[in-house]
Amino acid sequence: MSARKYFIVSHDRNKSLPGLILINESTISTSGDPTFVLRDSSVRGFPPTKEVPYIKYIKSRGRKPKEFEKFRDFWLITNRVKEFLESVDAEAFVFMSCRTCIEGHESDGEYWICDVVRTINALDELKSDISIDYVGGKKLYNLIGSERYLFLEEKIQSNIIFRMQFAWHKVICNDIFREKCQKKQIKGLTFINCGR
Incomplete structure (x- = not known):
């Protein structure tokens, strides 16, 4: 597969x-x-x-x-x-x-x-185009200018949508969720490819 x-x-x-x-x-x-x-x-x-x-x-x-x-x-x-x-x-x-x-x-x-509300720590930090900051002792992904996020599928498992644990403002979905949304023709919703 x-x-x-x-x-x-x-x-x-x-x-x-x-x-x-x-x-x-x-x-x-x-x-x-x-x-x-x-x-x-x-x-x-x-x-x-x-x-x-x-x-x-x-x-x-x-x-x-x-x-x-x-x-x-x-x-x-x-x-x-x-x-x-x-x-x-x-x-x-x-x-x-x-x-x-x-x-x-x-x-x-x-x-x-x-x-x-689902949050998963699944980003492949070594292969993704990111930097890591620590603010107030908390780990955060700095995604400014980033265009490539790769994920560890063994951590995502069967989940089709989730938030990134260290970049709370980023909601990630897979192609299954995207295709369902496109078929439903939801107005106002867009998708940005993580693997650019």
Whole structure:
């Protein structure tokens, strides 16, 4: 069997950004920290909130959101995408319901905040184009300018999507997940080849 191919999962990086505002920013946080911005990004999952997030699309602030968007340290996805992710790998994701107002249409359950909570230390550090930093005693991959990431398949095993342990902001998937997404025609989702 041929080796799997791996990709960085990313949002559509065009010049325009979605005009999304967290309306209840000032009342939702339990800690006083910016909501949905993780203080320790190595610990995944959602921060505690006092109420359901209320996200509104403001046309003057940007374009209309697509099915898949980056939302601070998380993703904002439609219910269709949520159902798809649950069907392909339910254990990799957690979801938080939110209220939305898109072009005057109020809805509960049409959009969800999503996080990838599976983390695997699978990068082949010797063969990948990276450098390693230590910040506050913590190991981190410096990927600035990097274009080649190779992975140890024996550590990934049958998992089709995961976060890199020492580069939390990078979500990696294999060609199986990519093909399923492309077949589903999810708008706003892009893939960058790790083996360039």
